[in-house]
Amino acid sequence: MTKTETILLVDDQPENISIMIEALSSRYTLLAATDGATALERAAGEPRPDLILLDVMMPGMSGHEVCRKLKHDPATRDIPVIFVTSLDAPDDEARGLGIGASDYIAKPISPPVVQARVRAHLDLKRAREQLLHQNEALEERVRERTAEVIRAQRERVESLKHFADAMAHQIRNPVMAIGGIAGLLMRKAPEGSPLSSYAEAVREDSLRLESLVGVISEYVSLSAGEFRQAEAAELMGAALKGAQGLAASMGRELLVDSDLQSGRVQVDERIVVKALNEIVVNALEFALEDRVRLTIRGGPGQFGEELAEAGLTGPGRIRYGIRIEDDGPGIDKAVLPYVTDPFFSTKAQGAGMGLTKVKRVVCDEQGGTLLILSPAGAGGAARPGTAVILDLPLAREKG
Template sequence: MNKTETILLVDDQPENITIMIEALHSQYTLLAATDGAFALERAASEPRPDLILLDVMMPGMSGHDVCSRLKSNPATQDIPVIFVTSLDAPDDEARGLRLGASDYITKPISPPVVQARVRTHLDLKRAREQLQRQNTALEELVRERTVEVVEAQRERVESLKHFAAAMAHQIRNPVMSIGGMAGLLLRRAPEGSRLADYAEAVREDSLRLESLVGDVSEYVSLSAGAFHEVRVEGLVEAALARAREAVGEPERLRVESALQPALVRVDERIVVMALAEIAINALEFGGNGEVCLSIRGGAEAAPGWGGADRARYGIQLSDDGPGIDGAILPYVTDPFFTTKARGVGMGLTKVKRVVCDEHGGTLRVESPATTSEKDGGQGTSVLLDLPLA
């Protein structure tokens, strides 16, 4: 008979080992140890036993101590242990099971019982190992498929970028031509005439369409490139400078900043753009006066939401503007949604793309702003998080 499974017999009484050998030798390869120290050595050596029959009452190192040591060693922790003992009190059995034993056999042993218990736990061990192999194979398959999906998605994004760039080029040229001809017609039309009004309307719509093409092109180009470690303070400073330059009235923006110093790993170019969009929104909706933008950042920047994840850095930007009507708040990150007379409504859509899609983060917009200073007053808060370096 081919004996493919190995059992380690541990007992300080040779006669007990002899009895177990008689019960099991025809089916298994057997190893023996008469003390705890030697048992641990044999268990960790090759061939590694598939199961251990372990006496509890041994001098020096007890069976309980041996079991505890076996289960604390990664090399032997998965080997099933069956206690063989004359102790039959429920508390003794419970103690052994708490230590990690798989079963309990009381002395004097019955060979058929020993054979049945051993076979059961070897079958269970084999089933666990087979399940582990299947799980490992499945995980590897999932990893391979994930790589394939990511690569296919990257190719689709690249294709979309090329398509959008080509479409933008094809649309922008005639739009600029239409706008130019409308401007020429406007200069030649009699002032105040209906022809001048028509020419002005065509010129304004051509400018709006050109702006729309530019925004869509920028949105498609927001795929993250190389990620680098960047200081959060530097990102915010660059974004505020970009926002002030975009609105042309830098003195209108007052900033109160409380950023915990940290390094994040991001594509700096698109993150600066996203943060700048938030500040620009605050200025555009804040009327003609001064706008105060409160910026907080760190692991505790926004307790209770995604930014509290210790692996990410949360940022909260809160303005003191009029706030956003609750009826439209759920739609402010949707493409082309805007309540402004001018603009195409892509600002927060681009922010969502950068934070969520390209950096795996969370974005939330709240109004009234959730700052301790406002205590539920007006204003809007944008909460987002970025991966820590």
């Protein structure tokens, strides 16, 4: 019979080792040690034992100390240890189990009991190893499948981008021609002729359609490219810098109270800055006053509880969280569930794609989470305001 499993016998009394050899030698490869130091050396050597039968009462290094060292060494910590001892008090057994022993066998030993206990723990060890291998294989398969899905998704997005670009080109050219002809009719139509107002309506609609084509093209172009490490505060700063120019053109003043903790995220900077900018632009466009106040907070691990309470993430997920809160009129409760839907807008003009683009970038392209709250929850505020909470993946530390 082939002996495929190895057992290390540790006892300072050779006669006890002889008894265990007689009970186990027919089925297993056996190693022996009569002191703790030798036991540790053979446990870490080759062949690596599959199980250790360890005497507790030994001179020098006790069995408890040997077990403690075995369990602290990554090379030996998974080897089952069965104490063989004449100590039978409950406290002694509890102490041994507390430092990592799998079982106890009382002296004087009974060969059938030793055989049964050894076989049971070897079967349990084999089952654990098989389960571990199956889990590793499943995890590898999941990683492979996830990579395949990501590749397929990126190919579809790229295909959609090319399609949208082609369609935009095909639509933009005739639309521009229609608008140009309508402008010419406006100049050529006799004064007071209804043709002039008709041509003006056609020209305005052609401009609106041309703008819509541009918005769709931009939305499709928001696919992530190369992911790099970046300071979250710097990304927010770049977004605010772009929004300050818009605020000035609108005759508004953008006042920002920002406190972002240091933290690096792994993102596509280009599209993340665009998404953060869209949040600020949205606050500017809906503001009722010329002074628009934003409160920005964030850092690693922040706002995870709010996202988990909303059912958007699981507990314990550590990301870089950002909260951007304005002091505007807020969003009506009936409208709030739809503000990230494409082309949904409460403005008289505009495509209604601002928050849709934010969701596309944060959730679809960066694997983050987005939550929009209104009222924002700031106690005592003059207006309800809107808060946008998002998280981004933290950069992995180099090591």
